[in-house]
Amino acid sequence: MTADNRLPRDAQSILELAARSMFDLFANASEGMMLVDRNARVVWINDQYRRFLPALxxxxxxxxxxxxxxxVVQNTLMHQxxxxxxxxxxDLLNNKAGTFGVSRIPLRDDAGEVIGVLGIVLFDHPETTLQPLITKFARLEQDLNDTRRELASQRRTKYTFASFVGSSPGALxxxxxxxxxxxxxxxxxxLGETGTGKELLAHAIHAASPRAGRPFVSVNMxxxxxxxxxxxxxxxxxxAYTGADKKGREGKFKLADGGTLFLDELGDMPMSVQVKLLRALQEGEVEPLGTNKLVRFDVRVVAATSRDLKQMVREGTFREDLYxxxxxxxxxxxxxxxRRDDIALLIExxxxxxxxxxxxPQLELTPDAQALLAAQAWRGNIRELRNVLEQLALCSDSHHIExxxxxxxLQETGLAAVASWVPAPEAGRARPAAPPGAAVAPRPLPEQIAELEQQAIRTAxxxxGGNRTAAAKLLGISRASFYDRLAGMVNASEFQANV
Incomplete structure (x- = not known):
């Protein structure tokens, strides 16, 4: 503190005395003091501060x-x-020696220039009155770190290419x-029907890309x-408007900056947003609502839809330039x-x-049960298959499923009859097709199941490549059972000879 020349001499003396008294008071009553010069070097510490040196x-x-x-002091704000x-x-200071309540006061010369800073440790013991504040600070800091970790985990991908189950030609x-x-x-x-695994593939694409370490953000239109x-x-x-967050809110483009933005159900995007999305993708910048400020971003876009975008373009419901x-x-x-060959792997x-x-316990389906599932049309695809498996798990007393x-x-869920799917006929035995529009008479269930079982064995x-052991393993049955079923097939020897 500098003397004010405008004050009477007696007043200046009192002010200087007060400054010395305040300094002595803090030096004796505080838990420690230090001085730094204009170059931010420590030039003095008092006796109380010396006891912190070993911990530091x-x-x-x-x-x-x-x-x-x-x-020498972690997290110091003396420079500021x-x-x-x-x-x-x-302020609360956290470093190797603990958590402290501190003050930092600039020191000025006669010209008013800052020539140093006085740092004062006010409190350092848990039993002081500042302990509730220190505890609250530590708890808030922990909550903040937990929230950051949670947000980071939510922005990571959940799936890789290994998660996309299947070895059929279509899956590969x-x-x-x-x-x-x-x-x-x-x-x-x-592009694909609902339930085929488009979102899983979007995650996998991001996980295998150079942006894998950056956020993966999705928007479902x-x-x-x-x-x-x-x-x-x-x-x-x-x-920006009544009811808007007082702190504002970052958009998904900004949240995905450096990473991948996944636009799910793209065909459901309204035309008014399509225009602005196209501009954002072309310019690489967005304008948050309620401001004229442009925000730059760097994202890789992966989009998915179950709708026919080409038809939507022709109908004028989807912008051709955005498409x-x-x-x-x-x-x-x-x-x-x-991908019927993948159904056994998907069931597993x-x-x-x-x-x-x-x-x-995990469900165990007999070959007949698996063949019956393979016969379905699966309009809901893998999502529908999972739904049926979950119903089987809930409705069955045992994990062995017949x-x-x-x-x-299948009958309860209203799926199409098994007879609506006709397996490929055996070599040299073509099945006559029903006349167009004619109703197909249902055949006995054992006959249908036997037919499906034979088709499953042929496919395996x-x-x-004719490897019976591998085929038995693929079907989930023992080799002996596989040989028994193969021997009972019509023209089995002819079929094996052609494999």
Whole structure:
């Protein structure tokens, strides 16, 4: 503190005395004091402060005094006080020695220039009156760190390409295309019916891309009201409209900065938002609602839809320019009816996941039961298959599932009759097709199941190149059981000879 020349001599003396008294009071009553010079070097500490040196990692005072304060005291704000000239009267400081209540006061010369900073440790013991504040500070800091970790985990991908179960030609091809797309920065458009695994592939593409360490953010167009989509994409400035968050809100483009933005159910996006989305993708910047400020971003877009975007473009319900902007790397995800060879693997994978989530035993389906499931059209694809398996788990007293139980659940869920799917006929025995529009008379269930079982065995042998042991393993039955069923097939020897 400097003397004020405008004051009478007696007043100046009193002021100087008060400054000395205040300094002596703090020096004796506080838990420690230090001084730094205009170069932010520690130039003095008092006796009380010396007791903190071992906890800070210093055995000798000369290893502390004379060194830059930032190198000897963690999380110090002395530099800030030197730069701004503004005191920090009460603050909480965390470092190796503990948590402290501190003050930092700038020191000025006669010209008013900041020549140093006085640091005062006010409290350091848990039993002091500041302990509730210190405890609250520590708890808030812990909550903040937990929230950050939770947000970071939510922005990570949940799936990889290993999560996309299947070894059929269709499954292998879609994974090949998706892996190639992962190495590009161009937009990817995933096309396929609902329930085929488009969202899983979007996660996998991000996880295999150079952006894997950055956020993965998704927006489901069908789940967000049209009026809120702009705010969801572009963000909202502080106080942009009545009811808006007082602190403002970042949009998904900004949240995904450096990573991947997944646009699910793209065909449900309203035309008004399509225009602004196209501009954002072209310019690489967005304008949050309620502000004129442009915010730059760097995201890779992966979009998915179960709708026919080409038809929507022709009908004028989807912008042609946006379609071509996003349809750079199209990947068609085949429906389950085109991947019947994968159904056995999917049943096993879905069963494992259901058992892990529910804590019960994994479902074990007989070959007849699996063949019956393979016969379905699966309009809901893998999602529908999982639904049926979950119903089987809930409706069955045992985890061993027979074909009759599957048939009952299929009938209850209203799925198409098994007879609506006709397996490929045996070599040299073509089945006559029913006349167009003619009703197909239902055949006895055992006959249908036997037929499906034979088709499953044929498919397994073709898939394994005639290796019966591998075919039995693929079907989930013993080798002896496989041989028995193979021997009972019509023209089995002819079929085996042709494999």
């Amino acid at each position: 990692g210093f055995d000798r005072e000369e290893d502390f005094v004379g060194h830059p304060v930032s190198s 006080v030197l730069a701004t000239g503004k005191p920090i009267l009460i 091809e879609v994974k090949r295309q998706a892996r190639r797309a992962a190495q590009s920065s161009s937009p990817v458009l995933l 069908a789940a967000v009201p049209d009026a809120l989509l702009e705010a969801e994409f572009f963000g909202v400035a502080q106080g 071509y902007r996003l349809n750079v790397l199209p990947v068609r995800v085949p429906p389950l009816r085109e 994978a879905l069963g494992e996941d259901m058992a892990a989530r529910g804590g019960g 074909a009759t139980q599957v048939a009952a659940v 042998l073709v898939h394994t």
